[in-house]
Amino acid sequence: MASSTDSEDLYVDVLIVGAGPTGLMAASCLSRCGAAFRTIERHQKQKQIGHANCLQPRTQEVLQMLGLLSAIADKAIRVRENTVYIRESTGKLVRESIGLDTLSPTCFPYSLVVDQGVVADTLEEDLRSRGHVVEYGFDLLDYVLERGNSSLWPVQAYIKNHVSGAVELWHVAYILGCDGEDSTVRQVACIGLEDYGVENVWVVADVSADTTFPDMKRKSVVKSVHGTCIFGPSTEDRVRVITPLTPAFLASMDPNEYSMDSNNSSNHRTRPTTLLRSLQTRINAVLSPWDFNIKGLSWISHYHNTKRLAVHFSDAAQRVFLLGDTCHTHSPLTDQSVNTGLMDAHNLGWKLALVLRGLASPSLLATYEAERRPLAQKLVKFDTKVDQIFCLQPDSPAIYEGFHDFEDGNSITSGCGVQYSPGLLVKEEVRILIKSSQETLKPGKRLLPMTLTRHIDGNEVNLLDEMQSDGRFHLLVFAGETFISPDFASLSMYLASPDSPLTVFSSLRLVDLFLIHTRSHFAVSLADLPDPFPRWPHRVYEDPGGRSYVSVGVNPKFGALVLVRPDGHVAVVTNPDDARGIMEFLKEFLVGTGVGPPDAHISKGHGESMSM
Numbered sequence: 001m002a003s004s005t006d007s008e009d010l011y012v013d014v015l016i017v018g019a020g021p022t023g024l025m026a027a028s029c030l031s032r033c034g035a036a037f038r039t040i041e042r043h044q045k046q047k048q049i050g051h052a053n054c055l056q057p058r059t060q061e062v063l064q065m066l067g068l069l070s071a072i073a074d075k076a077i078r079v080r081e082n083t084v085y086i087r088e089s090t091g092k093l094v095r096e097s098i099g100l101d102t103l104s105p106t107c108f109p110y111s112l113v114v115d116q117g118v119v120a121d122t123l124e125e126d127l128r129s130r131g132h133v134v135e136y137g138f139d140l141l142d143y144v145l146e147r148g149n150s151s152l153w154p155v156q157a158y159i160k161n162h163v164s165g166a167v168e169l170w171h172v173a174y175i176l177g178c179d180g181e182d183s184t185v186r187q188v189a190c191i192g193l194e195d196y197g198v199e200n201v202w203v204v205a206d207v208s209a210d211t212t213f214p215d216m217k218r219k220s221v222v223k224s225v226h227g228t229c230i231f232g233p234s235t236e237d238r239v240r241v242i243t244p245l246t247p248a249f250l251a252s253m254d255p256n257e258y259s260m261d262s263n264n265s266s267n268h269r270t271r272p273t274t275l276l277r278s279l280q281t282r283i284n285a286v287l288s289p290w291d292f293n294i295k296g297l298s299w300i301s302h303y304h305n306t307k308r309l310a311v312h313f314s315d316a317a318q319r320v321f322l323l324g325d326t327c328h329t330h331s332p333l334t335d336q337s338v339n340t341g342l343m344d345a346h347n348l349g350w351k352l353a354l355v356l357r358g359l360a361s362p363s364l365l366a367t368y369e370a371e372r373r374p375l376a377q378k379l380v381k382f383d384t385k386v387d388q389i390f391c392l393q394p395d396s397p398a399i400y401e402g403f404h405d406f407e408d409g410n411s412i413t414s415g416c417g418v419q420y421s422p423g424l425l426v427k428e429e430v431r432i433l434i435k436s437s438q439e440t441l442k443p444g445k446r447l448l449p450m451t452l453t454r455h456i457d458g459n460e461v462n463l464l465d466e467m468q469s470d471g472r473f474h475l476l477v478f479a480g481e482t483f484i485s486p487d488f489a490s491l492s493m494y495l496a497s498p499d500s501p502l503t504v505f506s507s508l509r510l511v512d513l514f515l516i517h518t519r520s521h522f523a524v525s526l527a528d529l530p531d532p533f534p535r536w537p538h539r540v541y542e543d544p545g546g547r548s549y550v551s552v553g554v555n556p557k558f559g560a561l562v563l564v565r566p567d568g569h570v571a572v573v574t575n576p577d578d579a580r581g582i583m584e585f586l587k588e589f590l591v592g593t594g595v596g597p598p599d600a601h602i603s604k605g606h607g608e609s610m611s612m
Helices: 021-032 057-065 069-073 116-129 184-189 247-252 274-287 337-356 362-390 398-408 486-495 544-552 579-587
Strands: 010-017 038-041 077-079 081-087 093-100 111-113 134-136 138-145 155-161 167-177 193-211 219-224 227-233 239-245 292-310 320-322 451-454 460-462 473-480 511-517 540-542 560-564 570-574
Touching: 010 021, 010 155, 010 337, 021 038, 021 116, 021 337, 038 138, 057 069, 057 337, 069 116, 077 227, 138 167, 138 184, 167 184, 167 337, 184 320, 193 274, 193 362, 219 274, 227 274, 239 274, 274 292, 292 362, 337 362, 451 544, 473 486, 473 544, 486 579, 560 579, 570 579
Parallel strands: 010 038, 010 167, 038 134, 081 219, 167 320, 473 511, 511 540
Antiparallel strands: 077 111, 081 093, 138 155, 155 167, 193 239, 193 292, 219 227, 227 239, 451 460, 451 540, 473 560, 560 570
């Protein structure tokens, strides 16, 4: 944690404002990469019930890379399939379709349903284990960026300590706004919001129920002349129900009975609210002839389904960054809110840590908005379309088109189909033929999980489990059948030379080396491998039968070099004789021994050595 230079002036490298899942994820990523930070939250900690409750497959992959997934999965349930029901003109309710919830190749082909509080608690416990704490009762009131200030901490942040009542001045290098839809950070930065779509109103509730509906363990959309209901299994044998409210019904409601939230004792009711009674009436009409009798309520609320996107995700000086609901809001329909926030934090955390530690140029930070905002815009637009489809009249033919659109958007909503555009961290040119229907070695896309045999002990491992998210780049050598060829020997000589990224960045451990071959590991001795591979004995793998080569589209006869970013996205795909091209790519933004851009920011005394 950053420390003050004297008793009055407090200096903080990164101030994280907001300790929801997004802010905690940012803190977790920074701590793994050796950056100093402080995390504040205006509210005192309280148990969270309800809210976002679905982790998408890509989010699970990232949590696995952070070593946090198992703690969350133990308290979650899996949802692997979804269904769509339509009421026919005869009045009969029929299942129109059934399919997989996730269509992209992944080790986690399902949604993980878990209370948002479990995710937050897991992330906070991870921080505590690393010596960090969330400072509850601290609120950001205002901040001023001193332009032209050559200090490493040019932002003056005014922090209200709700325990002492004092307002403190903190000198800050960077601020991460993770303080939600009504963000103070965004408002002070004067960053506007763009509105998308019609503002429909939806009821969301977690209930326990006696039901005869046969697909309650699947995510189900039920559409009838009486409206639309979405059902999904939740933890503790509960069901999450989502349904839109009509304008006529909203006009008849008492605003004081809009919500019953277990997180706020002032909203507790001893009798069913108008909202809950109306929800039961809607379910009865939509789901008939099946029964669905609510017998218990954990949480219920209504949402004005406003979808907004910040005009920018950072200020012009690249000192203040917006993440999660602070810069984009989503409806509960596509299960995106907590997922996009976690992925925003994962995208920015390692970049900011490298800059703070003087290992990368500040130009790296501009890639956060360049990569995350177009994706958020795409998701918000898709969310808007789905919202409109579900609120259509039941006889509209666009309903059926909308369900197909929902399937087409699965690769984006699951996170597995995200592809960042070419730029500083993504090299568009691919200097080798990649032949795969999955296109998993396409620059900008995430690396597909691969099952390999680890050479040193013969254990079967998943490559993503071997690539921990700690700020390092990963250089993958797909040697294939070139394993004992002159070309492989030439590649090895370069990788062991003083000019290779392994050597230039060796003291910083910024690049990991992985060797993946297709020969039997019984026939190859690690000691017989050319330098530098014997120095990486735990990073040599056999691909039995070449299955992973086929899945990622690499021809074993030619092999490939692949550079993977710390967040698991592919940066460069090239042929084995272009290792120098990898080095030239890294030199554009990394700082090694006498290489790289000259304008790297070095936070003296406020970083730690990278965790190994």
